[in-house]
Amino acid sequence: MMRRLSSLPLSLAVLLLWLLLVAELSPGQVALGVVLALLLPWLAGLLEPERARFGSIPALMRLLRRVLWDMILSNIEVARRILGPERVLTPGFIWVPLDLTSIHGITALASIITLTPGTVSAELSADRRYLLVHCFNLKDADAQVAEIKARYESLLKEIFT
Numbered sequence: 001m002m003r004r005l006s007s008l009p010l011s012l013a014v015l016l017l018w019l020l021l022v023a024e025l026s027p028g029q030v031a032l033g034v035v036l037a038l039l040l041p042w043l044a045g046l047l048e049p050e051r052a053r054f055g056s057i058p059a060l061m062r063l064l065r066r067v068l069w070d071m072i073l074s075n076i077e078v079a080r081r082i083l084g085p086e087r088v089l090t091p092g093f094i095w096v097p098l099d100l101t102s103i104h105g106i107t108a109l110a111s112i113i114t115l116t117p118g119t120v121s122a123e124l125s126a127d128r129r130y131l132l133v134h135c136f137n138l139k140d141a142d143a144q145v146a147e148i149k150a151r152y153e154s155l156l157k158e159i160f161t
Contacts, residue, residue, distance in 0.1 A: 055161035105160035
């Protein structure tokens with residue numbers, strides 16, 4: 001019962017979407033919507049292999065600020081490089097060794113890397129210990145790996161305990 005109640009926002013969303021889909025506010029549709037709103041989040045919870053556990057909210061705020069700032073700077077850098085001579089570009093792939101063990105943290109890291117212009121996460125190794133990243137302009141692979149680990153992974157380790 002507690003598990004179903006813990007997903008109250010999701011249950012309310014399911015109920016609202018059901019009522020919008022059927023476009024009818026009859027007692028029967030509301031009752032069916034309530035049953036679906038209680039049942040679907042519970043069933044979805046059974047399918048989820050790992051649950052995210054959040055640690056530090058201040059680290060989350062620092063990460064959000066950092067990612068937004070890095071996105072702005074990266075957009076400027078990528079635009080500058082694209083408008084410049086092509087011969088100075090040095091694209092390449094790097095494998096980033098991961099200290100993160102939470103699949104949610106790894107997914108967040110891969111998303112952050114992809115959202116930051118100039119880099120794209122390409123593959124996660126089968127053992128979840130390495131992330132393949134394509135860099136638009138790769139000068140120093142070791143420095144790029146160190147930057148990803150210091151700027152993003154360290155905070156994600158605090159957030160996803």
